[in-house]
Each structure stands twice: as C-alpha cells, then as structure tokens.
Amino acid sequence: MQPTEAPRWQAVAMLVFGACVIGFSGVLVRLTGTGPAAAGFWRLTCALPLLAIMTRRMSGPLGRPTPIALLAGLTFALDLGFWHYGIKYTSVGASTVLSNLTPVVVTAFAWVFLKQRPRALFLLAMAVAVGGAWMMGAGRGGGTPVLNAPLGNFFSLTTAFWYALYFLTISEGRKTQAASRLMFWSGVAGAPLLLVAALLLREQILPTTLAGLAACLGLGLVHTAGQGSIAWAMGRLPTSLASVVVLVQPVVATYAGFLLFGEALGPLQTAGAAVALGGVVLAQWAARPRPAPSA
Known part of the structure; x- marks a missing residue:
C-alpha cells in the first residue's frame, strides 16, 4: 500500500497499538534472567524468523540489506x-519514561533537516506530553528498591x-522499503552487536529457566508486533507526530511495572500518565492535515 491508500486514523491506531505492545518489553527484559545486552540480542534474534516469513509473504524475497x-x-x-x-539499575517505569523523551530531538531534527515545520499547537502538545512523562518518572510513592x-x-x-536516531532512520527507510524487510535487516545488523557487547561485559547469555526462555520468545513477539507496527505507521505519518504518540509506551510500562513488580505508583505518576496521554491526543489533533483552501 502506498501512504495515500491508508486512512490516517488507521496509521495512528497502528502506532498506538505498537506503542502499547512495546510497553511490555521492559517487564519481559526483567523476566529473561539474562544480561541486559543479551536480552536485546534475544529480542532481535527471536523476531527474525517471524519477520522473514512476513517479508516473503507480503513483499517477496528478502533481498539485500540497504545502508539505511x-x-x-x-x-x-x-x-x-x-x-x-x-532497566537493570532503575525502575521499569522510570527507565521507559526517560528513554522515550525523544520528541524534542526528533521534532527539532525533522523541522531543520526534513522541513517538517510543526504548528505552534503541536509544540504545546509535545511539551504537555513530555511534561507528563517527566511527572511519571519523578513521582515516587514507595515500592521495590532499585x-x-x-x-x-x-x-x-x-x-x-x-x-x-532510530526513529529518524526508520522514517527515512520507510520511504523506499517495506516495514517487515526494513525490520528484518536492521535486526540482522543489530543482533550480533548486542551479542558481542554481552560477551565483552561477561553477561549471562542463556536463560536458565523456562520462564526466562518464554520471556525471550515473548520479546521476539513484542518486537515483531510492536516495533513492526510502529515502523509501518511511520511510513504514513510525520516523524514528529509519531515520536509524541509513542509516549503511550511509558504509561503502559509504568502500570505493568506496578502490577508485576510492585514499583512506585504515587499520585504524581498517576497524574503524569493522564497529562502525557492528554498531550498525545492534543498532538494528534494539532497534526491533522490542514483543509485545502477553497477556490
């Protein structure tokens, strides 16, 4: 499908779905029982067979990797x-919130280099969403120590x-490549790097329990469904909007960490989740296509 063939709401829905799925990846990393870099290796490796099947069925042979x-x-x-x-050293919620404070970088880069000039209302929405994410990371209501x-x-x-940087490269790659093929070759490139890092850092490479193995396989499914949906949607939406919408991810991660690990979830974090989601909704409304001028 070409970008113009997919309704905008469908792309936004896929982006939100992908962000919600990815929100559970932090919990699965904790459950693998492997080292941090090793968990990343298993995430990419377990996703490769699924991505290969999807690519061959939807867009033909795998081909060769492109520089992007x-x-x-x-x-x-x-x-x-x-x-x-x-995630190893701090809470799942705080780590996911802080790692998702990318909209400022993405929006600035897209504005300067990709000529995607945002509206003033979109900048306000981005500030609201980032502020909500900061509230979630700053709020501490007791719980498991880190x-x-x-x-x-x-x-x-x-x-x-x-x-x-990953967001920007995926956005650029989606101009010429199918999402599944781009995800497959990026996984082929990234998995060995994470394995080498895990070996150099003397991490636990193999999961030692069935639950850990299941978590590794789950990371592969989460990567395929979540990151794949995000990559698909990014071929149809402005990069700056996508970077704000995925702030749904830390909201999911924070509540998953609270339910499974008893991590802190105080009043400030609860309010921050509402503020972040409000900013996401406002950003989507602000980034809607301008109506064509009447004749």
Missing part, C-alpha cells in the same frame, strides 16, 4: 543496550538520543 537498514540496526542496538541497562537510580536514569536518558 544497517544504520537502523546500529542505532537500535545502541538503543536496546543502554535502555536494558537502565539498584542505582542515578546510573539507571543516566543510561535511560542516553537511550533517548539513540531512540531518536
């Missing part, structure tokens, strides 16, 4: 590596930079 796919693999490997170490919150928060903030 390899660059996407590099940026996503860095994104997963830093984010998973953030290993090293400052270090984990630093890793998570660094992830935001790599996630922004």
Whole structure:
C-alpha cells in the first residue's frame, strides 16, 4: 500500500497499538534472567524468523540489506543496550519514561533537516506530553528498591538520543522499503552487536529457566508486533507526530511495572500518565492535515 491508500486514523491506531505492545518489553527484559545486552540480542534474534516469513509473504524475497537498514540496526542496538541497562539499575517505569523523551530531538531534527515545520499547537502538545512523562518518572510513592537510580536514569536518558536516531532512520527507510524487510535487516545488523557487547561485559547469555526462555520468545513477539507496527505507521505519518504518540509506551510500562513488580505508583505518576496521554491526543489533533483552501 502506498501512504495515500491508508486512512490516517488507521496509521495512528497502528502506532498506538505498537506503542502499547512495546510497553511490555521492559517487564519481559526483567523476566529473561539474562544480561541486559543479551536480552536485546534475544529480542532481535527471536523476531527474525517471524519477520522473514512476513517479508516473503507480503513483499517477496528478502533481498539485500540497504545502508539505511544497517544504520537502523546500529542505532537500535545502541538503543536496546543502554535502555536494558537502565532497566537493570532503575525502575521499569522510570527507565521507559526517560528513554522515550525523544520528541524534542526528533521534532527539532525533522523541522531543520526534513522541513517538517510543526504548528505552534503541536509544540504545546509535545511539551504537555513530555511534561507528563517527566511527572511519571519523578513521582515516587514507595515500592521495590532499585539498584542505582542515578546510573539507571543516566543510561535511560542516553537511550533517548539513540531512540531518536532510530526513529529518524526508520522514517527515512520507510520511504523506499517495506516495514517487515526494513525490520528484518536492521535486526540482522543489530543482533550480533548486542551479542558481542554481552560477551565483552561477561553477561549471562542463556536463560536458565523456562520462564526466562518464554520471556525471550515473548520479546521476539513484542518486537515483531510492536516495533513492526510502529515502523509501518511511520511510513504514513510525520516523524514528529509519531515520536509524541509513542509516549503511550511509558504509561503502559509504568502500570505493568506496578502490577508485576510492585514499583512506585504515587499520585504524581498517576497524574503524569493522564497529562502525557492528554498531550498525545492534543498532538494528534494539532497534526491533522490542514483543509485545502477553497477556490
């Protein structure tokens, strides 16, 4: 399908769906029982067979990797590596919130280099969504203690930079490539990098329990369904809008961490979730296509 053949609401719905699915990846990383980089390796590796089947059925042979796919693999490997170490040292909710503070970087880059000039109302919506995400990360209401919150928060903030670069490369790659093919080759490029990092850092590579193995397989499914949906939608929506809409992800991750690990969920975090979602809705409304001028 060409971008003009898919209704806008369908692309937004797929983007929200993908963000909600990805929101559970932080929980699965905790459950794998492997090292942080190793969990990223299993996420990409377990997704490759599914992506290969999807690509062959929907758009023919796998072909060869393009430079933009390899660059996407590099940026996503860095994104997963830093984010998973953030999850190790801080809470799932805080790590996911901080790592998703990418709209500012993405919007600025798209404005300057891609000539996607945002409306003033969209900038306000972005500020509201980011502010809500910050409230979720700052609110602490007690719960399971973390290993090293400052270090984990630093890793998570660094992830935001790599996630922004990944967003931009995927957006550029979707101009010429199908989402499944782009995801497949970026996974082929990123998985070995994460495995090498895990070996150098002397991590636990293999899951030691059936639950850990199930979590690794679950990461592959989450990556295929979640990140694949996001990549599909990014071929049909402005990059800046996509970067704001995926702030639904930390809302899901925060509540999943609360339900499964007893992580902090105080009044400020609850209010922050509502503010972040309100900013997402406002951003979607502000980014709607302008009506064509009447004759």
